[in-house]
Amino acid sequence: MxxxxxxxxxxxxxxxxxxxxxxxxxxxxxxxxxxxxxxxxxxxxxxxxxxxxxxxxxxxxxxxxxxxxxxxxxxxxxxxxxxxxxxxxxxxxxxxxxxxxxxxxxxxxxxxxxxxxxxxxxxxxxxxxxxRRPATSSPRKPTRLGDLVVDTAARRCTLHGDEVVLRPKGFKLLAVLARHADEAVSRETLMAEVWDENWFGSTKTLDVTMAGLRRRLLAGATSADRVPRITTLRGHGYRLETG
The missing domain is CATH 3.40.50.2300 (Response regulator)
Known part of the structure; x- marks a missing residue:
């Protein structure tokens, strides 16, 4: 055959x-x-x-x-x-x-x-x-936010060309925020997309991971860099601000 x-x-x-x-x-x-x-x-x-x-x-x-x-x-x-x-x-x-x-x-x-x-x-x-699907199925293009580049296909994050080493959950968290840059993203959405909806642990895990992500981004930045900032929205979630 x-x-x-x-x-x-x-x-x-x-x-x-x-x-x-x-x-x-x-x-x-x-x-x-x-x-x-x-x-x-x-x-x-x-x-x-x-x-x-x-x-x-x-x-x-x-x-x-x-x-x-x-x-x-x-x-x-x-x-x-x-x-x-x-x-x-x-x-x-x-x-x-x-x-x-x-x-x-x-x-x-x-x-x-x-x-x-x-x-x-x-x-x-x-x-x-x-x-029935598009003839070309190329990976999502890297997201550029100022001097920060988030490449989900390569699972890499760079700041002014230098790689920022992130833990897997930290990278996924950044990828979700970058996909919704300048938009409010709820805690529920972040937990579902990063930890999945079968997570039964404390949502404090999100706060700890977010704090670690902030530290890694700030550690690789200089005063001249254009780096998005992560804003906490009390009672709702977070927003990655590019302006």
């Missing part, structure tokens, strides 16, 4: 697919089949592992089992949809009730497949979705 090759982004690389599936047989079958079809799959067996993997690398497609041992797949879909608006999410489920499928789609999934399904059908669904 002739192998149909996967589309690539701008002809530069194969599409990256994150598989979230706890069943050994299904996960191995998907990983092998997708790689043989020209995709670049990564397989995670748990929801927590998938969220960590999504923090480390950029993915084009998420194949998500709803019935995971540690988390509900619907919550993962909702979390990753909030973080990555361009991500193609296809839920995989053995649940046949309409309410489960509707919950997944309402959480941000683009499509669903009910188990068992064939690899050929999955590949056809992926090709159909990808054909």
């Amino acid at each position: 002739r192998m149909i090759q996967a589309p690539s982004t701008a002809g530069a690389r194969p599409l990256r697919i994150l598989i979230v599936e706890d069943d050994e047989t299904i996960g191995r079958h998907l990983e092998t089949g997708l790689r043989g079809s020209g995709y670049a799959p990564t397989w995670s067996r748990t929801g927590a592992g998938a969220l960590a993997e999504a923090d480390r690398s950029l993915y084009d497609v998420l194949l998500l089992d709803l019935g995971l041992p540690d988390m509900d797949g619907v919550d993962i879909a909702r979390t990753l949809r909030a973080r990555f608006t361009g991500l193609l999410i296809v839920i995989l489920t053995a649940r046949t009730d309409d309410i489960d499928v509707i919950a997944g789609l309402d959480a941000g999934a683009d499509d669903h497949l009910v188990k068992p399904f064939s690899l050929s059908v999955l590949l056809a669904r992926l090709r159909a979705h990808l054909r």
Whole structure:
């Protein structure tokens, strides 16, 4: 049988697919089949592992089992949809009730497949979705705010050309603020986008991380630098001010 090759982004690389599936047989079958079809799959067996993997690398497609041992797949879909608006999410489920499928789609999934399904059908669904997407899928361009540059694709922050070393959560916090520069961003939004809505710890974690981010930005700045300042909005959240 002739192998149909996967589309690539701008002809530069194969599409990256994150598989979230706890069943050994299904996960191995998907990983092998997708790689043989020209995709670049990564397989995670748990929801927590998938969220960590999504923090480390950029993915084009998420194949998500709803019935995971540690988390509900619907919550993962909702979390990753909030973080990555361009991500193609296809839920995989053995649940046949309409309410489960509707919950997944309402959480941000683009499509669903009910188990068992064939690899050929999955590949056809992926090709159909990808054909309807823009031909070029380039990473978000770096955001320049005065002398501060936030590059989410490279996960780098520079100040007048010098790199500012930030912890992962500090960088994500800065990226959200930079995306909404000069806008008020609520604490709830920041917690959902940086720690995800499954965080059950104290929101003081946000304040501590914000304080550390402020220190890192000020430590690398001189009086001549044009550096945005982070303003605390009491009772609401924060604002990254460029003026």
